[in-house]
Amino acid sequence: MSRSDGTVAVSSRPVVVDAMGGDHGPVETVAGAVTARRELGVPVVLVGRGESVRVELARHGATGEIDVVHAEDVVPMTERGAGAVSSTTTSLTVGCDLVRQGRASAFVSAGSTGAVVSCAIRGIGRAPGVLRPxxxxxxxxxxxxxxxxxxxxxxxxxxxxxxxxxxxxxxxxxxxxxxxxxxxxxxxxxxxxxxxxxxxxxxxxxxxxxxxxxxxxxxxxxxxxxxxxxxxxxxxxxxxxxxxxxxxxxxxxxxxxxxxxxxxxxxxxxxxxxxxPETHGGAALLGLAGTVVVAHGSSRAATIARACAVAHDLSDGGAAERSGDLSGAEPVR
Amino acid sequence: MSRSDGTVAVSSRPVVVDAMGGDHGPVETVAGAVTARRELGVPVVLVGRGESVRVELARHGATGEIDVVHAEDVVPMTERGAGAVSSTTTSLTVGCDLVRQGRASAFVSAGSTGAVVSCAIRGIGRAPGVLRPxxxxxxxxxxxxxxxxxxxxxxxxxxxxxxxxxxxxxxxxxxxxxxxxxxxxxxxxxxxxxxxxxxxxxxxxxxxxxxxxxxxxxxxxxxxxxxxxxxxxxxxxxxxxxxxxxxxxxxxxxxxxxxxxxxxxxxxxxxxxxxxPETHGGAALLGLAGTVVVAHGSSRAATIARACAVAHDLSDGGAAERSGDLSGAEPVR
The missing domain is CATH 3.40.718.10 (Isopropylmalate Dehydrogenase)
Known part of the structure; x- marks a missing residue:
């Protein structure tokens, strides 16, 4: 996705994409990550079951082009709240960890909104100056x-x-x-x-x-x-x-x-x-130390790619971090 | 309107109808009050500018059949809040006074909801045991x-x-x-x-x-x-x-x-x-020492009559008074 100023977004830190989230598993999420990288210029990393993810990457001839971080478990789409944070080996918690560690700028998931929000608040933490997300x-x-x-x-x-x-x-x-x-x-x-x-x-x-x-x-x-x-x-x-x-x-x-x-x-x-709620474009969790975008559960590749671009724009624009600072006289641009 | 048990409602205390409320002034409100009395068996009193109200009553051959209480002023439909309580000579305040004095069991108005609610809370007061309406x-x-x-x-x-x-x-x-x-x-x-x-x-x-x-x-x-x-x-x-x-x-x-x-x-x-909001049947203000029903501003006679029956049912059933008592083990019937 082109930025609003016409340039292609570049950033050293990638957006981490939950390969296991959503109704269509790794098939659409991996395709979306490939599209985000190749067509929209968004750096991405995939998190999920290594084997499943690599099979999909190979189908796009993208083996070695996009890094994969293994996460053994998957939070089911029926989990809608704080129960999702009980396991540390899910794609949600591992993905949020990457953001917390600064290895990724943002997290994109098509998982259950409630579960993603719970994991992100717990796993990423608030941006400096932000009271609550x-x-x-x-x-x-x-x-x-x-x-x-x-x-x-x-x-x-x-x-x-x-x-x-x-x-x-x-x-x-x-x-x-x-x-x-x-x-x-x-x-x-x-x-x-x-x-x-x-x-x-x-x-x-x-x-x-x-x-x-x-x-x-x-x-x-x-x-x-x-x-x-x-x-x-x-x-x-x-x-x-x-x-x-x-x-x-x-x-x-x-x-x-x-x-x-x-x-x-x-x-x-x-x-x-x-x-x-499955189609209005998802929701962005603002005010954390990294951006989180929840794509709808039925997302296909194009929507996942767009969510990656939104997440990249948000993290690159510093919405999460800078807009928490209410002391500045200048609006965040 | 027949009661749900098939009998016609009777009560010594009448429902007071704001003749001046609504978009169609006394023409429809007076016709509605006449219908409520003659067809639904609801005792009614009209409040408003005496001369205007009596002209309408005469058109229905109802002079002397329905009492009229004079109120010199009218709260405009554009008044949506507490400003309505500043005058004591409007049909809203005089109507609420009749309820407070026990001369009427309930108040029906097609005036602005905000204005009616403000006047009713101020003018009628809460039912025993009720914390807020x-x-x-x-x-x-x-x-x-x-x-x-x-x-x-x-x-x-x-x-x-x-x-x-x-x-x-x-x-x-x-x-x-x-x-x-x-x-x-x-x-x-x-x-x-x-x-x-x-x-x-x-x-x-x-x-x-x-x-x-x-x-x-x-x-x-x-x-x-x-x-x-x-x-x-x-x-x-x-x-x-x-x-x-x-x-x-x-x-x-x-x-x-x-x-x-x-x-x-x-x-x-x-x-x-x-x-x-003008057509979903109006709103009932519950928990006051008398019942108040706000009919929509565009109400015609039949809707005013129905509002009178609702108000009568509510006051007769004691919803306002008895349901405020949370100490009883028996549900209010």
Whole structure:
């Protein structure tokens, strides 16, 4: 993938790709890593069962072209949380270790989001100055662009100061990944006027105007898909509820459309698919000492390659590290 | 409206109807009050500008049949919050006063939800034992029934104990208004397993199993329209964000469908309309010393009449008063 400035990304530290994650195992993940390296100029390393991975590399004539780090075990896609961190020999924990050790700049996995997030927080740790990590998801908006929802579920009980950091992390994400030069940031609340909201939101609303970012003010639940702002910041509890509510609402619309006689059901299926958690482009875990991108479980090679480029852009742009520093007067570019 | 047991509701205390609320002023509200009295057997009183109201009553031949309480002023539909309580001579404040004084059992208004809620909390006060009021909205689910979302925005910073009360209030609402004999109650969270959620939700999740109601456990954002449970309980911040997110998601689906060529756009418009805040049947403010039902602003006579019956059922069933008592071992019937 070309960078937004037209150059091809180069970096000494590779992106480590979880070869075992996702529904299509090493077949698609290895193909995606090869594509990322050859076509998008992203340096990559694969982590997973050595034998399986090498078979796939050979199929692409890429033996010796991409390094492989062996990990004996695989976290199943059904593992959705902290249980994933119990083994130190999975592709998730070994991949995160490579990032922690500085041998890789970022980690890409198509594994279960909850399991990847748990392993990454435990295994990589926070970037300097960052209080807590946040999960960012880019939701397609009706205007044709996307709105970054952050935090979509990493930190369920943040302080107002953490929410302010999430705003900065989300704005960096919008710049680096969506290419928005000066992203607007809205605070999710229950009234558009300043001072509306619960205690946490009201206090965060007092901090946000002082940050070096374009603060729009409060937005509401109906703004999430309306393209009102480039970034919507909230706590990880509300963000996760909203993310799943969008998905469920679209699925409900599809069901109700299909039941009403079928006219337009196929069109609605296409709309709903854009908001399916398996297809909305994955989520980036921001604020760790290395970038982590969770691709959807059903990812094919092209999506894995794109996730590698996103991870490389994020780590190269320093979103994870620099955006945690709220003391600087200059916005992160 | 007949009661669920087949009898016609009778009560000495009338429901007071805000004649001035809504987009269609006294024309539809007075017609609705007449319908409520004549066809549904609900005793009613009208509050508003005496002259305007009497003109409408005369059109229905109902002069002297329904009492009118004069209120000089009208809260505009654009007033969405606490500003509405500044005047004591509006139909909102006079209507709430009648409930507080015990001269009416419930208040029905098609005014702005925020304004009605502010006036009701200030003017009526809480029912004995109730810590804070909660707003309940019945959202149509894909199964053909409805799920009560409570609190949809009355109390943005509840304690866990308040959330437990909201569950009881919501279950009473489901019984009395939706006719569900033994409603299931889900706690909105970010994982279906017990113990998932933020601190507030986790603590509420510890209290709910001890209550005399059918506690389903945690539900998630995608369960809101899926018919998973009859009642979804949450804090008023999350509930209000979700309510507006459902509305916005349906509107976004309509926009995206219309843009994709138009096939099915009309069908989607019908689906989206069911979730429009102006048409999803209004909201009931539970836990006050009298029942308050907010009908949508665009209500016509039939909807106002139905709101009167809902208000009468709720007050007659004692949802507001009795469900606040969490000490009883018997579920509220």
């Amino acid at each position: 946040a999960l960012a998801v880019a939701l397609p908006s009706v205007t044709g662009g996307a709105t970054v929802l952050v935090d979509a579920g990493a930190t369920s009980d943040p302080t107002p100061e953490m929410i302010a950091q999430f705003a900065t992390l989300g704005a960096s994400y919008a710049r680096l990944v969506l290419g928005v030069a000066d992203p607007s940031v809205g605070l999710l609340s229950i009234g558009s006027e300043p001072g509306k909201g619960n205690r946490l939101t009201r206090r965060a609303g007092e901090l946000l105007p002082a940050l070096p970012l374009r603060f729009h003010g409060n937005v509401e639940g109906h703004d999430v898909l309306a393209g009102t702002v480039d970034v919507i910041v909230t706590d990880g509890f509300t963000g996760n509820v909203v993310l799943k509510n969008v998905e469920g609402s679209m699925r409900a619309a599809l069901t109700l459309m299909a039941r009403s006689g079928g006219a337009g059901a196929e069109e609605m299926r296409a709309v709903a698919l854009r908001y399916d | 909660a707003l309940a909205v019945a959202l149509p689910s894909v199964t053909g029934g409805a799920t009560v979302l409570v609190d949809a925005g009355a109390t943005s910073d509840p304690t866990p104990e308040m959330i437990a009360q909201f569950a009881t209030l919501g279950a009473s609402y489901a019984r009395l208004v939706l006719g569900v004999a033994d409603p299931s109650v889900g706690l909105l969270s970010i994982g279906s397993e017990p113990g998932k959620g933020n601190r507030l939700t986790r603590r509420a999740g510890e209290l709910l199993p001890a209550l005399p109601l059918r506690f389903h456990g945690n539900v998630e954002g995608h369960d809101v329209l899926a018919g998973t449970v009859d009642v979804i309980v949450t804090d008023g911040f999350t509930g209000n964000v979700v309510l507006k997110n459902v509305e916005g998601s349906m509107r976004a689906a309509l926009t995206l469908m219309a843009r994709s060529g138009g096939a099915g756009a009309e069908e989607m418009r019908a689906v989206a309309l069911r979730y429009d």
